[in-house]
Amino acid sequence: MNITEKILARASGKNKVSPDDVVFANVDKVMIHDVSGPGVIAVFEKLKKTGMKIEKLWDPKKVWVAEDHFVPAADKISAQNVVLLTQFTKDYGISKHFKYGMGQYGICHTLSHEEAMVLPGEVYVGGDSHTNTTGALGAFAAGLGHTDVAYVLLNGKIWFKVPETLYFKLNGTLPDYAMAKDLILKIIGDIGTDGAAYKTMQFGGTGISEMSVEERLTLTNMTTEAGAKSGIIEPDQKIRDYLAQRGASNYDEIHGDADAQYAKVYEYEASELEPTVAKPFSPENVTAARELSSIPLDKAYIGSCTGAKLDDLRAVAKILKGRTVKIRTEILPAAISIFRKAMDEGLVKIFMDAGVMVGPPTCGACCGAHMGVLAKDEVCISTTNRNFPGRMGHVESQTYLASPLVAAASAVTGKITDPRDLK
């Protein structure tokens, strides 16, 4: 069995599972946020009316809560949703609630790894489609709807169809102008937005071994954009060190067997990757950044669980150091702990010297919610994950998805720019 099959077999008490088996898996961790939380609360209200007992959760210690989509409160309804969510965690004794503006806070997927909320070998579900992100730690991580999350909160388990696995092997070392974002955009361009529907996307090879943990998280994050159920990478010493730095060392890793089966294996040569951009209006609509160098921009956005981790900010700073931006540029670190590290490393000073707006962590403009949405006909280059019509604001705005290096180089010139071409 491969790693995903072994995790699901262990979690469902079976010796062996195969793709297309349907299992009930015990869940180790579950996450809700300020959008899915109120959705789950609505399901609870519905259940209450049927007479079902819902006074207690299966295990409040395994539940954690983030406030990230509409914070700082975008309007009265968003403010009310946070109040509702806070009452819910109080009523059910959930102690791990990352309150916005109280210590550590930020985007749920970023907190999942930054705070070591999820560990290798675990089954982790969340009320958000980018829950896949955390699979880079060697966990099975998948997004669910509100009824399913409510069921997990009350019963501690949920059904899964065991997915087939597509294996993406990266050979060699990424050149210094290419990032994980370029690889995942290339892959989505190759297989399409339903190319991994119902499947797991696993990443491996020498290129992945050499990649930082945060860069790996960019790959698993965007498996969602290929329709995947989950993304996963086998844990190695880098993962162990990363988690140990965050106080987590007690877990039971799972690795695939030597004769693990994969539905299909794809190979990529790191040396052949180049700065890549997904044009409007689909993440599969990819082309080389250099082919788009005539496209003028209104804005650069460096934010989200996909593109505002510490490594992303370091890449941006490398470009912006000693330069100024030509278009309005917004940098929103994905968690306040990452903001702090960026300050300590002097990155925030570089950003501000370049003329950039540096803001608090939020999903905000990535999902067109608030804090920097686009006007009609505006064109944005963004380190985020989706560029469907209206995704970041007006339905007639345009978003180009790119790596932090490309977004920063483009901020400097005001046009889509390959970092190699920056003078």
Added chain:
Amino acid sequence: MKGSAIKYERDNIDTDVILPGPYLKIHDYDELAKHAMEGIDKDFHKKVKPGDFIVAGRNFGCGSSREHAPIALSYSGIKAVVAISFARIFYRNAVDGAFLLPIEVEEDAYKDISEGDQLEIETSKNEIRNLTKNKTYKMKPFPELIGKIISAGGLFNYKP
């Protein structure tokens, strides 16, 4: 189960089309139903009758995890969506919330069914009979557990 087919000859019908974003704040299920399919078919609410089926192509329900999508269809009267394939979260939400049946068919069945055809779906035989055209199509059987959850009336009524 008998009803008329409402056919959309397209793939990747996403949740934004099934229930557009501006209505996500609404929690009244009957109110949601008034906006079902508004993204591609403004007349859907007028033409849909209780017991009708939607027939569509590949990857039905792709996009976000919003449960509002199957809820809006269900409260419009739709009992099943017959498609070549479904996006995973829509499929789960439809079954686990007991909102409607997601029924997978081969491409030839999808192509053969026309708007307004009278269909009879018999899940116990994995058959769809087209009463208008006097034809029978195979539906892909539900995996065992999915069939049990459907019979129980949703995940919360299912006893493992």
